[in-house]
Amino acid sequence: MSFTFAIGQKVRVKEGDPPGHIRTPFFLRGKRGMIEARHGEFRNPEELAFGKEGLPKKPLYLVTFRQTDVWPHYTGPAGDTVSADIYEHWLEADE
Amino acid sequence: MAHSHHDHDHDHDDHAPIEAAGTASEFELLEQAIRELLIEKGVFTADDVRRQVDATDSVSPADGARVVARAWANPEYKAWLINDPKAAIESLGYDLGPAPNLVVLENSADLHHVVVCTLCSCYPRVLLGPPPDWYKSKEYRGRVVIDPRGVLKEFGTTLPNDIEIKVVDSTADMRYLVLPPRPAGTEGMAEKDLAALVTRDCMVGVTLPDAPAH
Numbered sequence: 438m439s440f441t442f443a444i445g446q447k448v449r450v451k452e453g454d455p456p457g458h459i460r461t462p463f464f465l466r467g468k469r470g471m472i473e474a475r476h477g478e479f480r481n482p483e484e485l486a487f488g489k490e491g492l493p494k495k496p497l498y499l500v501t502f503r504q505t506d507v508w509p510h511y512t513g514p515a516g517d518t519v520s521a522d523i524y525e526h527w528l529e530a531d532e
Numbered sequence: 533m534a535h536s537h538h539d540h541d542h543d544h545d546d547h548a549p550i551e552a553a554g555t556a557s558e559f560e561l562l563e564q565a566i567r568e569l570l571i572e573k574g575v576f577t578a579d580d581v582r583r584q585v586d587a588t589d590s591v592s593p594a595d596g597a598r599v600v601a602r603a604w605a606n607p608e609y610k611a612w613l614i615n616d617p618k619a620a621i622e623s624l625g626y627d628l629g630p631a632p633n634l635v636v637l638e639n640s641a642d643l644h645h646v647v648v649c650t651l652c653s654c655y656p657r658v659l660l661g662p663p664p665d666w667y668k669s670k671e672y673r674g675r676v677v678i679d680p681r682g683v684l685k686e687f688g689t690t691l692p693n694d695i696e697i698k699v700v701d702s703t704a705d706m707r708y709l710v711l712p713p714r715p716a717g718t719e720g721m722a723e724k725d726l727a728a729l730v731t732r733d734c735m736v737g738v739t740l741p742d743a744p745a746h
Contacts, residue, residue: 460704462650464677476633479705497704499635504680513681516696521650522704 439478440496440525446472447531448500450523458486461527465519469531470502473520481524496525591661593732596709599624599659600735601727604714613711614638621659631658631707637700638711639737644691645698646684646737647708648676654702656709660732667736677701687738710737717743 442448452467460482475498480491504517511517556564571578599621603610613620617634628634634656637645649655650673655663666672676683680697684690691697700708712734718726721744733739 460651462701462703464650476635476706482704497706499700499706501698508678511678513679513697514693517680517698518696519677519680519699519701521701522706524704 440475440498442472442475442498442525442528442530444472444475448472448498448528449531450500451527451529457483459483461523462521464507465500465502465521465523468502468507470500470506472498473501474499476522479524497522498525498528500528588657589662591657591659593660593730593735594727595626595661596656596659596732596735597727597730598723599709600711600730601723603711604718604726605723610711617709626659628658633706634658635706635708636711637698637708637737639713639740641695641713643696643698644737645700645708645710646676646680647700647702647710648673649702650674650677651701651703654707656707656735658707659709660735664732684738687733689739710735712737712741715741715743 447469448471449469450461450465450467454463454466475496477497478494479497481495482491485491499520500523501518501520503515504511504513504519505515507519567581570576571581599613602624603613609620614636617636618628621634622628632654637647639645647655648667653663653668655667657663672683677699680699681691684697702708712730714726715729718729725744729741729744731739731741734741
């Protein structure tokens, strides 16, 4: 499978607000995280939602963010995290 | 209904009948229209729809509990469940069919996972059945990612700060099942008794399994 990002690599979620069936939650757009797992390749839900084939398949990652990087006012311990499944075309290498 | 309940010696014959009321929502009408068209075109039959709804609703948290209890009782099974959930679950007689891939998240003394779907209501239905209403509520979905410790507290679950909390948002093609930690005092218990300790909520991660009653 053609994954661009390695497990442990730092990434940033792209900004932007395109119309349509987007599976990247707003609260993570523009946030910095780390690749935790590579789930595989799946048909693109942004196209499937409109009756298209969703091909070529898109690599899907589990990306983990520190809560304190997502919410500046987070009051819990520094080790707390939030993770989400994010498609590769929504990610860019950080630094 | 204006109805005083301070005196319970009376008959309850003035209760409103229990029946679906109100007009169908736009989405209900849309679903009905598409369903009827597809039946008319012969894509599937009304009985196919009924069977699928019946099968979906027949799954219950008891199914997930059976899997968790097996993992508690058998370390080799637990390792298999984490590495290859589909094969390990199907070995117990479940047919996961074309359901989205499952990921098993192990909760431990250091790490506590809690699952949400902030975008809609993705849920490991294939093992837990339909999600509870609170899981689909905007309040849970919106708040658990920003204040997980506060939300867990509202569920009666207070976790010490040395346990890391990881909120997992099932945004895409994976469904997450929490494997809760085996409670103390359960050594030597039979698998079916272990299964009775495993509740739906601890497989979502909003609570921990109960210790056995003595």
